[in-house]
Amino acid sequence: MEKTTNPLFEYCLRLGDTSLILSQRLGEWCGHGPILEEDIALTNIALDFVGQATAFLKYAAQVEGKGRTEDDLSFLRDAREFRNLLIAEQPNGDYGQTIMRQFLVSTFLYYFYGELKSSKDSMFAALAEKSLKEVTYHLRHSSSWVIRLGDGTEESYKRMKSAIDELWLFTGDMFDMDEVDKTLITQGIAVDLNKVKASWDKKVKEVFTEATLAIPENVFMVKGSHEGKHTEYLGHLLAEMQVLPRSFPGAQW
Amino acid sequence: MISTITKEEIWNYLNEIPDPEVPVINIVELGIARDVELRNDKVIVSITPTYSGCPAMKVIEEDILRVLKEKGVADVEIKMVYSPVWTTDWLTETAKEKLRAYGIAPPEKTSSDKSVLTLHPKVIACPRCRSTNTSLISQFGSTACKALYRCNDCKEPFDYFKCH
Numbered sequence: 001m002e003k004t005t006n007p008l009f010e011y012c013l014r015l016g017d018t019s020l021i022l023s024q025r026l027g028e029w030c031g032h033g034p035i036l037e038e039d040i041a042l043t044n045i046a047l048d049f050v051g052q053a054t055a056f057l058k059y060a061a062q063v064e065g066k067g068r069t070e071d072d073l074s075f076l077r078d079a080r081e082f083r084n085l086l087i088a089e090q091p092n093g094d095y096g097q098t099i100m101r102q103f104l105v106s107t108f109l110y111y112f113y114g115e116l117k118s119s120k121d122s123m124f125a126a127l128a129e130k131s132l133k134e135v136t137y138h139l140r141h142s143s144s145w146v147i148r149l150g151d152g153t154e155e156s157y158k159r160m161k162s163a164i165d166e167l168w169l170f171t172g173d174m175f176d177m178d179e180v181d182k183t184l185i186t187q188g189i190a191v192d193l194n195k196v197k198a199s200w201d202k203k204v205k206e207v208f209t210e211a212t213l214a215i216p217e218n219v220f221m222v223k224g225s226h227e228g229k230h231t232e233y234l235g236h237l238l239a240e241m242q243v244l245p246r247s248f249p250g251a252q253w
Numbered sequence: 254m255i256s257t258i259t260k261e262e263i264w265n266y267l268n269e270i271p272d273p274e275v276p277v278i279n280i281v282e283l284g285i286a287r288d289v290e291l292r293n294d295k296v297i298v299s300i301t302p303t304y305s306g307c308p309a310m311k312v313i314e315e316d317i318l319r320v321l322k323e324k325g326v327a328d329v330e331i332k333m334v335y336s337p338v339w340t341t342d343w344l345t346e347t348a349k350e351k352l353r354a355y356g357i358a359p360p361e362k363t364s365s366d367k368s369v370l371t372l373h374p375k376v377i378a379c380p381r382c383r384s385t386n387t388s389l390i391s392q393f394g395s396t397a398c399k400a401l402y403r404c405n406d407c408k409e410p411f412d413y414f415k416c417h
Contacts, residue, residue: 037390037391037393037401040391040393040394040395041391041393044397045393047306047307047308048305050306051302051304051305051306052306054305054306055305055335123335125336126334126335126336126338127335129338130338130339134304137392140392141392
């Protein structure tokens with residue numbers, strides 16, 4: 001899939017797709033949560049992400065100006081056209097792994113939206129402010145669980161440690177910047193991810209320390225979300241998410 | 254007749270539309286209906302979501318179109334606005350009292366609330382017996398805007414409309 005030439009459209013997709021894919025993953029917990037309260041928590045968070053995805057993809061469609069809608073973008077694109085962060089598409093694993101993924105992403109989004117709300121693009125600024133309110137309590141939720149489980153039993157510690165091993169290699173992708181970022185940063189629209197990285201490092205270290213978990217060192221980072229180079233999991237996720245509109249084109253609710 | 258309709262009349266009609274999930278308060282009291290604009294023969298109603306993914310928004314849009322149509326206002330456009338960001342600070346004291354009477358503890362104080370970062374939940378009074386001896390069961394409840402609490406005195410569980 002060739003990159004589109006409109007950086008603003010690309011940027012909208014990155015934001016919208018990360019929220020959309022993460023919401024689909026969290027939605028898989030519906031009816032399967034370890035306790036009722038957590039079932040509700042994860043699906044509530046999924047709902048926030050669906051809302052954020054809808055807003056960003058609606059804006060993407062508007063920026064693109066080719067008559068596509070947010071639904072077309074969600075259901076009629078293939079894996080290589082998706083721009084979500086690689087970490088968002090990683091499987092849920094056990095509850096601990098889902099929580100770890102959520103914590104790493106929420107921490108990123110918390111600082112990211114904190115910066116994006118000063119964007120010169122007024123739509124980004126408004127959506128960032130809106131999303132930040134939600135991501136703030138998502139972060140509270142996941143960080144408190146990382147601490148409880150990391151500093152919990154021998155078994156819960158072991159699982160959180162293995163969750164870090166599964167996910168850490170995808171954290172570099174979150175801070176990867178290319179020409180799209182550089183162009184939009186010059187225009188005062190996009191976020192300098194180096195700034196976000198510094199805050200993210202600090203917060204993750206703080207929570208991990210309390211959770212008695214260690215930050216891995218010298219990990220090879222897998223990147224590629226900007227080019228639509230995904231892990232094998234995204235295609236499977238999309239197959240399930242897109243089956244209805246693909247099987248019954250034009251189906252109406 | 255559209256040409257004689259005033260903004261005030263539109264606001265009155267909007268005041269008749271209950272929130273689908275918390276029907277004791279209407280969409281104006283809740284701060285969802287933000288603005289009414291009359292442009293030529295068209296009425297533009299701006300609404301803002303409480304939470305990004307609130308599933309009630311679609312229903313609210315349909316309700317506005319239906320109610321205004323019933324009142325003879327056919328040419329209506331719904332505009333979704335995201336700024337300023339919705340906050341529970343916009344709930345009036347009257348609306349809060351209605352929530353309490355309905356069994357939902359209203360949002361406490363202001364939304365710019367740092368307790369979200371410190372893990373110490375606020376003290377919320379039971380909407381039934383008013384006891385402050387309550388505890389948080391779940392930060393997430395039956396809808397995005399509510400948390401679940403329990404009263405340690407009257408033993409009843411209750412919803413708390415979170416500060417946002």
